[in-house]
Amino acid sequence: MFDAYVTALGMVLDPYVLFVITASAIYGLVVGCIPGLSATMATALLVPLTFFMPPVPAIAAIVTTSTMAIFSGDIPGCLLRIPGTPASAAYVDDSYQMTLKGKPELALGIGLWFSVLGGLFGTAVMMVASPAIADFALGFGSVEFFWIVMLGLGGAVFIGSSTPLKACISLLIGLLIAMVGMNNPAGQPRFTMDSTEMLGGVSLIPMMVGMFACSEVMRHMVSDGSAPHAVVKKIGPIFASMWRLTKQYPWQLIRGSALGTVIGIQPGSGADMAAWMSYAMSKRFSKEPEKFGTGHPEGLIEAGASNNSSLAGAWIPALVFGIPGDSITAIAIGVLMMKNMAPGPTIFVNNPQNVYAVFLVFVIANLLMLPLGWAIIKVATRVLSVPRRVLMPIILLFAIVGSYAINNSLFDVGVMLAFGVLAFVLEENDFPVAPVILGVVLGPLLEEYFINSMIKSDGRLIGLVDRPIAAVLAAITIGIIGWTIIASLRSGKPSKQPAQG
Amino acid sequence: MKFNDLFGGLVFLALSGLVATASWSLPNPSQQPLGPSAFPLILSGLLALCAAILAVTGARATEDGPLIGLADWARSGSALARLLLVPAAVIFYMLFAETFGFLICAPLILIVLFLAGGTRPLHAIGLSLAAALVIHSIFYLALGVQLPWGPLEPLRW
Numbered sequence: 140m141f142d143a144y145v146t147a148l149g150m151v152l153d154p155y156v157l158f159v160i161t162a163s164a165i166y167g168l169v170v171g172c173i174p175g176l177s178a179t180m181a182t183a184l185l186v187p188l189t190f191f192m193p194p195v196p197a198i199a200a201i202v203t204t205s206t207m208a209i210f211s212g213d214i215p216g217c218l219l220r221i222p223g224t225p226a227s228a229a230y231v232d233d234s235y236q237m238t239l240k241g242k243p244e245l246a247l248g249i250g251l252w253f254s255v256l257g258g259l260f261g262t263a264v265m266m267v268a269s270p271a272i273a274d275f276a277l278g279f280g281s282v283e284f285f286w287i288v289m290l291g292l293g294g295a296v297f298i299g300s301s302t303p304l305k306a307c308i309s310l311l312i313g314l315l316i317a318m319v320g321m322n323n324p325a326g327q328p329r330f331t332m333d334s335t336e337m338l339g340g341v342s343l344i345p346m347m348v349g350m351f352a353c354s355e356v357m358r359h360m361v362s363d364g365s366a367p368h369a370v371v372k373k374i375g376p377i378f379a380s381m382w383r384l385t386k387q388y389p390w391q392l393i394r395g396s397a398l399g400t401v402i403g404i405q406p407g408s409g410a411d412m413a414a415w416m417s418y419a420m421s422k423r424f425s426k427e428p429e430k431f432g433t434g435h436p437e438g439l440i441e442a443g444a445s446n447n448s449s450l451a452g453a454w455i456p457a458l459v460f461g462i463p464g465d466s467i468t469a470i471a472i473g474v475l476m477m478k479n480m481a482p483g484p485t486i487f488v489n490n491p492q493n494v495y496a497v498f499l500v501f502v503i504a505n506l507l508m509l510p511l512g513w514a515i516i517k518v519a520t521r522v523l524s525v526p527r528r529v530l531m532p533i534i535l536l537f538a539i540v541g542s543y544a545i546n547n548s549l550f551d552v553g554v555m556l557a558f559g560v561l562a563f564v565l566e567e568n569d570f571p572v573a574p575v576i577l578g579v580v581l582g583p584l585l586e587e588y589f590i591n592s593m594i595k596s597d598g599r600l601i602g603l604v605d606r607p608i609a610a611v612l613a614a615i616t617i618g619i620i621g622w623t624i625i626a627s628l629r630s631g632k633p634s635k636q637p638a639q640g
Numbered sequence: 641m642k643f644n645d646l647f648g649g650l651v652f653l654a655l656s657g658l659v660a661t662a663s664w665s666l667p668n669p670s671q672q673p674l675g676p677s678a679f680p681l682i683l684s685g686l687l688a689l690c691a692a693i694l695a696v697t698g699a700r701a702t703e704d705g706p707l708i709g710l711a712d713w714a715r716s717g718s719a720l721a722r723l724l725l726v727p728a729a730v731i732f733y734m735l736f737a738e739t740f741g742f743l744i745c746a747p748l749i750l751i752v753l754f755l756a757g758g759t760r761p762l763h764a765i766g767l768s769l770a771a772a773l774v775i776h777s778i779f780y781l782a783l784g785v786q787l788p789w790g791p792l793e794p795l796r797w
């Protein structure tokens with residue numbers, strides 16, 4: 140293991156990789172800081188560029204961008220009361236109240252400092268836990284993996300969504316899209332409509348760029364697009380009170396980081412759920428719960444640490460089983476597969492240095508967040524004033540060229556547009572988009588594991604549950620799905636947010 | 641465009657029917673017990689089930705409401721026109737990029753979208769040219785992507 144870490148360190152300290160990390164960090168910070176541009180969109184737009192990179196810098200770019208964007212989403216939340224990413228929404232009241240009281244540097248400092256500590260905590264857990272879980276998972280067969288994938292999909296649809304029925308339909312659409320092409324156990328062309336371009340299936344990169352970037356541009360086009368103005372023009376020293384707060388609230392830091400990591404590991408629950416749950420827990424155990432929402436640092440510390448630690452946590456199932464916890468790790472798994480680093484327990488045996496390089500990138504990205512985060516906070520009011528009406532057309536052009544670049548194919552530009560329109564229509568009607576991506580990424584694996592398991596058991600369904608670990612995984616998956624259905628029936632409606640007529 | 645859950649459910653029900661029909665006809669050359677049609681058939685069945693539940697709950701909630709409603713933005717002609725500019729811009733690029741090249745198509749697309757967003761004309765022209773050149777440099781010079789040149793081929797650098 141030590142030798143692999145030394146090799147990984149050499150890979151990560153390569154000047155080209157360090158340049159990619161720094162550039163992605165600045166990019167992630169700027170995009171995350173602008174309201175309306177999400178961390179997922181930042182990551183999706185980057186994927187066409189990673190196509191041209193070797194594996195380690197490609198993954199480094201994804202990891203760094205998402206880490207930075209999740210933190211920098213705190214900035215517009217604090218200055219404008221508009222969270223840059225959903226993960227910052229839980230504590231936006233507290234941070235904005237601090238700004239109104241003339242202390243934006245305190246709110247931003249807490250966001251930065253405790254995000255770094257939370258991120259490093261999650262990374263440490265990932266470094267220790269992933270190889271151990273992978274070692275355990277080496278004995279798994281197709282049946283166990285079938286249930287692991289089902290657990291990932293079930294969790295994503297039934298835990299992470301406020302509209303389970305619509306999320307389920309989104310997931311099924313994604314799984315059906317994954318059926319297109321010849322990538323099936325029989326090697327038979329399916330649903331290709333006699334198009335040679337479709338034989339290889341739907342191109343993942345144009346699809347993700349369309350769903351996360353093109354649809355965002357369309358949403359902007361129907362909004363008024365005016366840039367909100369920050370109430371502050373100058374931000375004071377950021378780190379002045381951080382050491383004092385760390386000593387004052389050590390349990391909040393540890394509890395937030397630990398809960399964030401655990402929530403991150405659970406499929407389907409990402410940084411935003413981690414932030415909300417940690418904020419609620421902080422209030423529940425606080426000696427001064429009445430101060431929450433009025434510019435009190437306690438909840439900010441716990442939830443700020445939590446959302447960044449959950450990012451590293453989400454990579455544990457992503458690396459060990461290839462199960463994405465959220466849309467960002469779904470994109471990351473797509474990139475890993477493109478780079479012949481298909482995630483799974485064997486990656487720890489065959490390419491440990493590549494996995495350890497991912498761990499080290501997490502450490503570097505979190506450490507780099509301190510100086511670069513400080514810099515973005517200092518120029519935040521200027522970044523926030525960049526009008527979206529200027530950015531969005533440029534993002535669309537970037538999406539067009541990025542989709543074209545993968546195969547030099549205008550067909551892929553059409554794929555990008557089609558999925559952009561699909562995502563726009565789905566979101567307009569309260570269907571979540573992330574399950575579509577999960578379905579497309581995991582569909583081929585799910586089919587392969589299912590068919591292999593069925594062949595092994597001569598077509599008997601009992602073969603899916605006749606091994607102890609498979610039976611436990613099946614029970615957990617069915618339990619999650621059953622519990623959500625029962626909860627929905629008790630509340631009298633299968634989806635909590637039905638579309639308006 | 642917003643459609644209510646009854647309409648949505650019926651659309652997805654039709655989609656599941658289409659998938660099931662297309663799956664039945666898939667050949668199974670190696671005569672495996674579960675051929676290439678098995679998994680799509682299971683998925684289309686599950687989609688039909690979910691779509692039916694959505695349609696039923698939608699029907700209960702809708703009563704006499706319209707099947708297809710319009711979001712607030714869709715009642716504004718200008719918002720609708722701005723929205724349609726996005727697919728129009730992408731289709732324009734697909735149709736004319738090979739003929740006119742990236743460095744002509746891209747600034748044209750950007751100028752139209754900037755003007756639609758309310759950017760002043762001179763700013764729109766300047767920004768479009770600058771943005772197109774930067775994106776061209778990133779993909780053509782840095783990544784080696786062969787972007788089409790069109791009539792500017794003699795100027796290729």
